[in-house]
Amino acid sequence: MLYGYSFLIRSNTGIFRMTYNGKNYQGEANGFVCTISYENKIYAELRSKSNSYNIGKKEFSYKAVESLCKEISNWIDNMCWNTLVENEGSDVKYFNYKNGKLAYYEYNTHLRGTPIIFLHGGPGGNSNTIRARTLKLNHPIYLYDQLGCGQSSSIPDIKCWCHTNYFNELKEFVDKMGFQKIIIIGASWGAGLAVGYATMTNCEKIESMILLSPFLSSKKWEEDQTENTKKLPAEYQKEIFDFNNGTGTIENYRHFMSEYCAHFLFSQACNRENGLSAGLEDPNIVFKTLWGSNQMVCTGTMKNYNLIDDLPKINVPVQIMVGDSDEVTLKTAKLYSNLIHGSELKIVKGAGHALSFEQFESYRNNILSFLNDNC
Numbered sequence: 001m002l003y004g005y006s007f008l009i010r011s012n013t014g015i016f017r018m019t020y021n022g023k024n025y026q027g028e029a030n031g032f033v034c035t036i037s038y039e040n041k042i043y044a045e046l047r048s049k050s051n052s053y054n055i056g057k058k059e060f061s062y063k064a065v066e067s068l069c070k071e072i073s074n075w076i077d078n079m080c081w082n083t084l085v086e087n088e089g090s091d092v093k094y095f096n097y098k099n100g101k102l103a104y105y106e107y108n109t110h111l112r113g114t115p116i117i118f119l120h121g122g123p124g125g126n127s128n129t130i131r132a133r134t135l136k137l138n139h140p141i142y143l144y145d146q147l148g149c150g151q152s153s154s155i156p157d158i159k160c161w162c163h164t165n166y167f168n169e170l171k172e173f174v175d176k177m178g179f180q181k182i183i184i185i186g187a188s189w190g191a192g193l194a195v196g197y198a199t200m201t202n203c204e205k206i207e208s209m210i211l212l213s214p215f216l217s218s219k220k221w222e223e224d225q226t227e228n229t230k231k232l233p234a235e236y237q238k239e240i241f242d243f244n245n246g247t248g249t250i251e252n253y254r255h256f257m258s259e260y261c262a263h264f265l266f267s268q269a270c271n272r273e274n275g276l277s278a279g280l281e282d283p284n285i286v287f288k289t290l291w292g293s294n295q296m297v298c299t300g301t302m303k304n305y306n307l308i309d310d311l312p313k314i315n316v317p318v319q320i321m322v323g324d325s326d327e328v329t330l331k332t333a334k335l336y337s338n339l340i341h342g343s344e345l346k347i348v349k350g351a352g353h354a355l356s357f358e359q360f361e362s363y364r365n366n367i368l369s370f371l372n373d374n375c
Contacts, residue, residue, distance in 0.1 A: 011073040100153025104144035115140040119190030124286030126150030148286040162301040167196040187212040199310040208317040217306040218298040267325035267352035311339035317374040318343040323351030
């Protein structure tokens with residue numbers, strides 16, 4: 001044991017900063033306390049902080065700290081992770097926003113470093129707490145469900161709701177949570193929300209941003225979907241053409257969307273069923289209001305949404321990441337990257353728009369590399 005030193009145990013359950021207290025090593029994370037003691041043998045013990053309930057204790061053989069930490073991390077997750085996943089809703093807290101309550105989640109807030117805020121996609125999606133935790137980032141982590149989404153309050157007057165309301169919502173969340181500096185990781189519409197907030201505040205509180213498959217313009221999004229559609233077999237191109245011109249049926253549209261999602265939302269053959277199923281899903285009320293019922297054409301309150309001209313105003317480090325078969329075309333991704341001075345563009349092979357699902361390790365490695373270089 002390295003008496004007097006501190007080290008991290010990085011598990012999905014939590015990132016424990018283990019510190020020697022003169023007797024043993026101890027660390028806390030997300031409501032758990034881990035203790036490592038040496039009594040001729042090495043023992044790790046895990047208990048619940050709230051009620052001191054002893055979850056388990058296990059003996060480990062002596063080895064290098066890095067290997068030992070990995071073994072203890074796996075043991076902690078074997079003890080807790082499945083239960084945490086099943087009960088992730090219990091992690092929710094509420095922020096009193098002027099238009100209702102925002103559900104938010106926080107993990108590893110004991111860690112040093114700039115807080116990371118994850119912004120979910122949509123509009124109309126919800127926070128992916130599991131994905132955020134399995135990244136095992138050495139930062140405090142925050143996520144929130146945008147108004148009308150997940151466990152947050154419904155939108156009071158949804159017919160008048162637009163993207164600028166969400167920009168203001170994020171600003172209020174950041175300010176009232178007391179964050180002085182933040183790192184933003186936004187996916188799809190969440191990337192657009194990040195850019196909108198950045199330009200509205202002149203990046204005042206932003207240390208850096210990661211924009212995943214960014215949706216930054218309704219018109220550009222439509223153009224990209226048209227380009228992607230040309231890559232599909234002729235029968236699908238005809239189905240969406242007829243539907244958009246009023247001569248097709250809803251069945252034609254859904255048949256097209258299933259094939260489209262099987263190519264550009266999910267791109268791998270092993271995920272084809274996921275894509276086919278996604279194409280049949282009926283969008284929720286938030287998506288329909290802001291974008292519209294037809295995912296290929298914007299008819300909602302975001303019809304004039306366009307942040308492209310704001311990109312040169314961003315003056316913080318930015319990583320843009322897209323899949324090589326993304327709904328966001330590579331041409332568009334390169335355009336966005338070129339407009340943000342000093343930004344880096346990462347193209348993930350073998351991934352569609354759901355790149356974090358299809359290529360998690362590449363997604364994670366890109367994020368870690370960017371954070372190591374810029375935070």
